[in-house]
Amino acid sequence: MSVTVTPRVPTLVPAGTAVTVPPRRSLIARVADRFGKALLQICVWTVGLFWLLPTVGLFIESLRAPADNSATGWWTVFGRPARLTLSNYLNLMQDKDILGSLWNSVLITVPSTVLVVGIGALAAYALAWIDFPGRNWVYALTVALIVVPVQVAIIPDAAVFRTLHIYGDVPAVVAFHVAFGLPFAIFLLRDFFAGIPRDLLEAARVDGGSELGIFRRVVLPIGRPAIAALAVYEFMWVWNDLLVALVFADSAHAPITYQLLSQMRTFSSNIDLIGPGAFVSMLVPLVVFFSFRRYFLHGMLAGSDK
Incomplete structure (x- = not known):
């Protein structure tokens, strides 16, 4: 007597067609x-x-x-x-010390920003795309200088500025800001410029373009977001600075932050100048930031996917 056993064949369901019930959520x-x-x-x-x-x-x-x-x-x-x-603002516009300090802030901030962006962009392009001996060591040294605190250079730079007879004047403050702004500027722009396709630069060289021409006609238009972001950052940093102004600027060449601190010494009698002066001092970098916020955000995020 034979017994026939029917094997159990599982039902095959094509992949992706099975109906699954999601787990019950809490x-x-x-x-x-x-x-x-x-x-x-x-x-x-x-x-x-x-x-x-x-x-x-x-x-x-x-x-x-x-x-x-x-x-x-x-x-x-x-x-x-x-x-x-609005009487406080009318009095502010008639105060020669406040108006002079606002103009000093412009004389300090604008040249500092232009020099940091201009020199930093040229140096960043050289470190990114021009081969020369010791290029990697120069870049490593530049990155290392970012972590050097400002306080370390105050006394040596003060001695240098006194020797050059510019201590207490606007050029001393500008020179200090440029020296400490360049390492970060080179670091930021070099990484951005390094992301430009090599074929684009090689094609420009084949067409007979010089390095300066390639920088001006190819690199600058592509790097505009990063350059604008750096310019906004540097402008806000220098405009709001107080420490460098306290050390290297005298009262006749001091920016608005220095002048507001001087007014705080007699706070009760000068509150009608401190309030509008502080708001105007804060309003200028805010206007600059919101005017170029699109470039600032684009430049800060441009290298995140590289």
């Missing part, structure tokens, strides 16, 4: 999916408002009379908005 996960985006927006707006609160307070203080600032807080203005006045 209540907390479903609530997070439903309200997560709204909660994130609320958190962002809350942080933004707290970040802007000191700026709003400074702006309101600059529009209040000195007696009101001494008597009550700036938030009380919402109950009496009619007490706001």
Whole structure:
């Protein structure tokens, strides 16, 4: 007697056609999916408002009379908005010390930014695409100089500036900012320029282009976002500097940050100048940043995928 056994053949399902039931999600996960985006927006707006609160307070203080600032807080203005006045800004425009310091800030910041961007771009191109002996060592030394603190060079540079008879004048402050701004500028632009396709530069050389011509006609247009980002960064850094101005500038050639510190020594009697002066000093770099924010963000993120 024979017994026939029928083998059990599993049912074959083509790949990707099986119906799978997703696992049941917890209540907390479903609530997070439903309200997560709204909660994130609320958190962002809350942080933004707290970040802007000191700026709003400074702006309101600059529009209040000195007696009101001494008597009550700036938030009380919402109950009496009619007490706001522009007289503080009119007095600021008539103060020769403040106006002179604002002009000194321009004389310090603009040349420093132009020199750092110009020299840094040329040096970065040379380190990225021109072969010369010791190129890697020069680049390594440049990167190492980024971590050198400003305080280390104050005394030696002060001696050098006194020998050159520029100590206390605008060129001394500009020279110091340029010296300490170049290492970071070269580091930032060199990495960006190194990402330019080699074939593009080789084609320009085959066409008879000189290194300076290639830099001006090929590298600069491609590197515009990084250059603009560096210019914004350097402008904001130099404009808001106080330490270098305190050491290397006298009162006649001091920037606005130095002058505001001098006014703080008699805070109670000069509050009508400190408020609008501080707001104007803060407004200039903000205008520069928001005017070029597209280039700034593009330049900061351009090398993230390399």
